[in-house]
Amino acid sequence: MTSLLRRAAAAALLVLAVAASAGCSSDDDGPDEPASSTPSPSPTTSPTPADRATTDATTTDGTTTDGATTGQPALPALVIRPGAIGDARVGMTRDEWSATGLFADGAAICEGELIHWRDDPDGTGLRVLTDEDATITQLWATRPGPVTDHGDLQVGSTYADLVAAFPTVTDPVDDGFDQSSVYPPGEEDGLPYLAFLLDAPAEDVAADTPIAAIAATGGEPAYFQFDC
Secondary structure, three states: OHHHHHHHHHHHHHHHHHHHHHHHHHHHHOOOOOOOOOOOOOOOOOOOHHHHOOOOOEOOOOEEOOOOEOOOOOOOOOEEEOOEEOOEEOOOOHHHHHHHOOEEEOOOOOOOOOEEEOOOOOOOOEEEEEOOOOOEEEEEEOOOOOEEOOOOOOOOOEHHHHHHHOOOOOOOEEOOOOOEEEOOEOOOOOOEOEEEEEOOOHHHOOOOOEEEEEEEEOOOOOOOOOOO
């Protein structure tokens, strides 16, 4: 009898030991984690300085090279020469400039002006001055577009570009409104038939100082800051 009781107790202990071992194994392993379905973020790139670079040069459709609209009509393609811009030249009488169709009566900016460029009635990029008989005395470009026949200079070109094209250009002299002017001497008589307005006072002009206006004259200094 005692022997049977001992065997039954031993069997019960064996069952309990097996059950406890199975329970520990289950707790240690734990359930399998499901695979993540979240994709890894894609790498991103930033534009380089070269990608972001733009210029202010105006194209023929009135936009800049970065696609921005200037808000002003594009100027016609004109060549600036000593004493002339395009087919207009200093010294033209009313009969002569009327025949070109380039000008119309009426002031662009100042009441004293007698005529204006048809392609720029508000005078935002092209100006014309005359005497009291409407004979042309000076012609100006004040926006990019028209270029000089020598050196391909235009409004926005730099003083370094100007000196490279005209090494004998005069030294800058103050011309009012924190600007200064220079003149390439005429080849034949040394008189100024071209004039350049620089966007800095004379003492501050540097290689990168931009050209603010270009004038074609009849041999006298340009009246860049003339009083209306």
